[in-house]
Amino acid sequence: MSNNPTLQRLQRQPLEKQTLRNLIVDDQYKMIYCSAGKLGTTNWRRVLLALRYPDRFGNVTNTPAAKAHGVKLHSLSDYPEEEQTYRLDNYYKFMFARNPLERIASAYRSKFTYDFPYNRFYHQNYGRMIVDRYRDSPSPESLQLGKDVRFDEFLRYLADPEMQAVDENTHWSRLYVACNPCAVRYDMIGKMESFGADAAQVLYDTNVDELVRMPTRSQSNYRNRETASVVKRMYDAIDNTLVSKLIGLYQLDFGMFGYEWPP
Numbered sequence: 001m002s003n004n005p006t007l008q009r010l011q012r013q014p015l016e017k018q019t020l021r022n023l024i025v026d027d028q029y030k031m032i033y034c035s036a037g038k039l040g041t042t043n044w045r046r047v048l049l050a051l052r053y054p055d056r057f058g059n060v061t062n063t064p065a066a067k068a069h070g071v072k073l074h075s076l077s078d079y080p081e082e083e084q085t086y087r088l089d090n091y092y093k094f095m096f097a098r099n100p101l102e103r104i105a106s107a108y109r110s111k112f113t114y115d116f117p118y119n120r121f122y123h124q125n126y127g128r129m130i131v132d133r134y135r136d137s138p139s140p141e142s143l144q145l146g147k148d149v150r151f152d153e154f155l156r157y158l159a160d161p162e163m164q165a166v167d168e169n170t171h172w173s174r175l176y177v178a179c180n181p182c183a184v185r186y187d188m189i190g191k192m193e194s195f196g197a198d199a200a201q202v203l204y205d206t207n208v209d210e211l212v213r214m215p216t217r218s219q220s221n222y223r224n225r226e227t228a229s230v231v232k233r234m235y236d237a238i239d240n241t242l243v244s245k246l247i248g249l250y251q252l253d254f255g256m257f258g259y260e261w262p263p
Contacts, residue, residue: 006252010182015084019180020077022170025087026051031206032076032087034095034179034186037171038106040195042068043215047203049073050212060215066118094188094202095179096195097257100250101243104158105151105231107171112149123147126169130157152238159245166249176252189257228263 015023024033026048033048035041045068049057052073057063076084098106111122127146131138134153142148158166167173176182181189188205190198196214203209235243247254247261254260 004252006176010176010180013183015076015180015183016177017077018167018170018173019178019184020084021075022178023076023093023184024048025074025076025079025091027074027087028052029206029208030091031202032091032093032184034093034184035170036095036173036175036178037169038103038110039096039098039192040199044199045069045073047212047214051208054211060212088184092188092202092206093184093186094190095175095181095186096190096192096198097175097253097259098192099259099261099263100174100253101235101246101261102192102231102263104155104172104246104250105234108149108151108154111171112147112154115147119147123149126157130154133157133160151234152242155238155242155246159242159249174250174253176256181256191257232262 019034022034022036024035024045026032029051033044035044042065043060046057046060046063049063049068049071050060053071057067057071076087079087111119112127115123123146127149128143129146130149130153131142131146134156135142135150157163158172167177170178179186188198188202190202196216199214200209203212203214243261
C-alpha cells in the first residue's frame with residue numbers, strides 16, 4: 001500500500017459517486033470503462049454504442065459526437081452495491097491516462113474556444129463566472145455570454161483554493177479521483193500517446209476486436225488537434241507560479257501515470 005495518505009484513503013473508502021458515474025458498464029461483453037473526459041472518450045462511447053446497439057450505431061464513423069454522448073449507457077452507479085461489487089470483481093476494467101497539463105489544455109480548447117451549441121453549457125455555467133471573477137473590467141458581452149474565457153483565466157479558476165473546482169467536471173478532474181485506480185484494479189491503463197495500439201489491445205482482450213474497430217483520428221473529424229508545440233506555446237505564456245500550482249494539484253496524476261512537466 002502507498003504511504004501517501006490520500007491514496008491510502010482512496011484504497012479504503014467506498015467509491016465516490018463521481019467515480020461510479022464515470023464507470024460505464026457493458027454486461028454483454030463484461031467490461032467496465034472509466035469515461036473521464038479528454039481521453040478518447042467520444043470514440044470509446046462510439047465503440048460501446050456499436051456493441052450495445054449494433055443496428056443503430058454499428059458504423060462507428062457515422063455516429064456524431066453529440067449522439068455518442070446523448071445516448072444513455074449504463075454506469076456502475078445504476079446498480080445496487082452488491083451488483084457493483086460483482087462487476088468490479090469479474091469484469092474487464094480499463095481506463096486511459098494523459099499528461100495532466102496537456103489534458104487541461106485540451107479541455108480548455110475544446111470547451112472554451114469554439115462557439116458550438118453543445119459548448120454553451122460551459123460558457124453559461126463556467127465561462128461567465130470565470131470572466132467575472134478573474135478578469136479586470138470585463139465587457140458586458142463577456143459577462144453575459146462567457147464564451148471568450150482566456151487560458152490564463154481558466155487556469156486561475158482551477159488553481160483557486162476557494163473554488164475547489166479541479167474535480168468538479170470530468171473533463172479536467174484528476175484521474176485518481178475520476179477513475180480511482182487505487183480502489184479499482186484496472187486490467188488495462190492505456191496512454192493517449194499510444195492510444196491506437198492500447199485501444200486495439202482492449203478490444204482484443206475483451207474478444208470484440210472482430211465486431212468493432214476504434215475510429216482513427218482522421219475518421220473522427222476532431223477539430224481540436226493538440227500538438228506538443230501548441231501546448232508548449234499555451235503554457236509558455238502562463239506565469240510559472242500558476243503552472244507550479246497546477247503541477248501541485250495534479251501531482252498524484254503525474255506520479256501515478258508516469259508523467260512529468262515539461263514532458
